[in-house]
Amino acid sequence: MNPALRLPAAAVRTAGAISPHAGAAVAMPFFAHVAKPRPVHADDAPTMSLARRRRVRIPGIGRRGVDVVVYEWGSGPRTVVLSHGWLGRASQFSALVRELVAEGYRVVSFDGPAHGDSDGRHMYLVDWLDVFAELQQRHGRFDAIVGHSFGGLAALVGVAGGVDAARVVTISTLADADELLRQFQRRLGLSDAVTARLRERFAARYFAGDPDPFAWLSAVRRPLPAEMPLLALHDEGDRYVSFGESERVVSANPGARLVPTLGLGHNRILAADGVLDAVVEFVTADAAHVARAPLPGASAPAGHRGARVAQVAGSRA
Incomplete structure (x- = not known):
């Protein structure tokens, strides 16, 4: 413990x-209490130093208001939003930021309340949804939302609830708030x-007045809209979020693809070359073909563990 x-x-x-x-x-x-924020890793600091920073005000879990730091790289009409997880921060996406900016995307991320450089000591999933709403108002439709762990669940719940995005990528995601x-x-x-x-x-x-808020805070009980492209990546040895969580998500979203990895754990997966390649290819694929296009390391349907065809490995700790 x-x-x-x-x-x-x-x-x-x-x-x-x-x-x-x-x-x-x-x-x-x-x-809903969050421990002391993790520091920015030395490898991520140069990318973070290039970000355009601003603060946005959201209601916060207590609905009394909290300031959230938002980071932006690149320019142009195509926007990808990166959503970190519990005890994470935007800097964890630095490798992916560099890849997407090189592809011509505007990349936007944030430190959730009580995380990174943002204010607060408490947070919950609805805070992520409030941030998505603020970003949507500024940038319009997202070309993609990429979410890690808790941030992946927030992305799924957000898009299921009306956040306008062309596609969703989850990495090491949870399937529902009950988890x-x-x-x-x-x-x-x-x-x-x-x-x-x-x-x-x-x-x-x-959630006063809501008889069962956990029903809509679920990517299983409330899946994405039909035809919404979804790519899920997860390490089979993840000690923090079970691989079975992504299997549950994919089972609830028939058009989704699951890419398993080995040896990357819960956080190293974010900077692994094979994972970055799969995410970038999925995000940049033509929208009309993204659900059908072959992806590096695409797996067999959930449950067919013996049919693994991807063993993405290699990344810094």
């Missing part, structure tokens, strides 16, 4: 022994009863 979670976990379990409601009340402040809750349960060792009460408390506080 992360040392920072030991004390909260003990407090939640102690309260949970009294009652599931008490345990959920103690756990609630920690569920976030399951991960939190495992990290803190919560009982099923406490977790169920936490789910109810969270929904009531941040």
